[in-house]
Amino acid sequence: MKCRSCEHENPDGTNFCMNCGHEFFQRENFHHEKFSIFYWFAEKADGLPREKRSVDPKLRNIFSRVFRKHTDTEAERLFIVGTALTTPKIEEVTDTWPKPWxxxxxxxxxxxxxxxxxxxxxxxxxxxxxxxxxxxxxxxxxxxxxxxxxxxxxxxxxxxxxxxxxxxxxxxxxxxxxxxxxxxxxxxxxxxxxxxxxxxxxxxxxxxxxxxxxxxxxxxxxxxxxxxxxxxxxxxxxxxxxxxxxxxxxxxxxxxxxxxxxxxxxxxxxxxxxxxxxxxxxxxxxxxxxxxxxxxxxxxxxxxxxxxxxxxxxxxxxxxxxxxxxxxxxxxxxxxxxxxxxxxxxxxxxxxxxxxxxxxxxxx
Structure with missing residues (x-):
């Protein structure tokens, strides 16, 4: 499955790109999660009013992937980072808020x-x-x-x-x-x-x-x-x-x-x-x-x-x-x-x- 954002080839069934984190499938009913207490606290910590937020991931949606389905392949991809062969160059690092799960x-x-x-x-x-x-x-x-x-x-x-x-x-x-x-x-x-x-x-x-x-x-x-x-x-x-x-x-x-x-x-x-x-x-x-x-x-x-x-x-x-x-x-x-x-x-x-x-x- 090729990512439309970075064109990285991902295994079939993956919900997120393993290279850039782009989500392949958007849920229609995701809007209700913004009322979570986690979002309220995170928005306070991020310190930006809604009208000044960019489209990039921010702290307010940091927990957005916790309650979504993830494959074993995605977990395996996370566990292999940090080695001499899998550590990305600083130019390749994403500087937006990660979405841990x-x-x-x-x-x-x-x-x-x-x-x-x-x-x-x-x-x-x-x-x-x-x-x-x-x-x-x-x-x-x-x-x-x-x-x-x-x-x-x-x-x-x-x-x-x-x-x-x-x-x-x-x-x-x-x-x-x-x-x-x-x-x-x-x-x-x-x-x-x-x-x-x-x-x-x-x-x-x-x-x-x-x-x-x-x-x-x-x-x-x-x-x-x-x-x-x-x-x-x-x-x-x-x-x-x-x-x-x-x-x-x-x-x-x-x-x-x-x-x-x-x-x-x-x-x-x-x-x-x-x-x-x-x-x-x-x-x-x-x-x-x-x-x-x-x-x-x-x-x-x-x-x-x-x-x-x-x-x-x-x-x-x-x-x-x-x-x-x-x-x-x-x-x-x-x-x-x-x-x-x-x-x-x-x-x-x-x-x-x-x-x-x-x-x-x-x-x-």
Whole structure:
């Protein structure tokens, strides 16, 4: 099936062009989706009145493909990006808003797996299902959120195997660094502010470890790498809290811990680490990393904003839970969407620069 937009040949039955994302079949009754709460929130984040919007995809229709049918071929096409052979040149990258959908399928698969494990524990009383229940319950939402960031990485220059590597290694690095900081501080100095500084700084160190060279130099890369580290941090932490709940309470306490930490996972460690990861890539640009970059206002502003949100999240103030967490999660994602927009503009500017100053071919 040839795309009428870019003339790329696609397998039969594909709903969207695998090269440019052009939709082959338009649904007549799609207009009702614009009233979705997702569209309302996204339109606020995009910050443009309707009359000034272009025909290109915008944030307001970012979730338009979630509830549409997709083929296995489309999913396979997504999973092979990021290798040396499948990473597009910057001139070929689309700088309009991506339309992610795979993250919703990953979430459904995780929920089905969790339900199966839950049945094994609660109905058949088989304790062998407990480790799987904790692991799947801890990773389901953070990993789903991470897949969303991976789909939003327009340069498509990071392979999924690399992301899995960053989740595990980056998450462990951040946790161990945080424990070192806690030992240095001592128990008497632990409070919401020091917790925010300690854990966010630990994740910053982990992000620097992966983006210290110029391979991952785009803002969208920083969002993705940060989200991967935050997902690992959040999942390992949730698994630990879930085990503690089981050992000190009951299975009801275990389920409660997994449920509520999962609900707020997207607006916590995942989003915060994504923001600081983007900040690092903003100040680093196309240069190798050096510590002086952390003193630049663009990084300091985002870092202390994240620390403040983390501190408020852990605040013992009465009445802040769960309303405070909902507000903080909304605020975190508002800034995430703004940085995604900034990252797309970065790509558009880079493409324009290359078009104005094309690289001359090397003499043979």
């Amino acid at each position: 795979l993250f919703s399928r990953v979430f459904i698969i995780a929920i089905i797996a969790y339900i199966g494990l839950y049945i094994g524990v609660s109905i058949f009383n088989n304790i062998n299902f407990v480790p799987g229940l904790i692991v799947v319950g801890a990773f389901a939402v953070p990993f789903t959120t991470l897949i969303f960031f991976w789909e939003m990485n327009a340069p498509q220059n990071i392979a999924i195997y690399k992301i899995v590597y960053v989740v595990f290694i980056g998450g462990i690095i951040a946790l161990l660094v945080a424990l070192i900081f806690y030992d240095i501080l001592g128990r008497n100095n632990i409070n919401p502010i020091t917790i925010g500084i300690t854990e966010e700084l630990a994740k910053v160190i982990a992000v620097i470890f992966f983006v210290r060279n110029i391979k991952y130099r785009y803002v969208l890369n920083g969002l993705l790498i940060g989200a991967a580290i935050g997902a690992g941090f959040a999942a390992f932490e949730t698994a630990g809290y879930a085990l503690r709940s089981l050992l000190s309470g009951s299975f009801h306490s275990l389920y409660f811990t997994i449920l509520f930490r999962s609900i707020f996972a997207p607006g916590g460690h995942v989003a915060w680490a994504a923001l600081t990861g983007a900040a690092i890539c903003i100040v680093q640009g196309e240069n190798h990393f050096n510590l002086n970059m952390l003193l630049r206002p663009k990084f300091i502003g985002i870092f202390f904003l994240v620390v403040a949100m983390h501190a408020l999240w852990d605040s013992p103030l009465h009445g802040i839970y769960p309303i405070g967490q909902i507000l903080l999660m909304s605020g975190s994602w508002f800034i995430v969407f703004l940085l995604i927009r900034f990252g797309l503009k970065e790509i558009a500017n880079k493409k324009w620069e290359l078009s104005q100053h094309p690289m001359e071919p090397k003499p043979s």
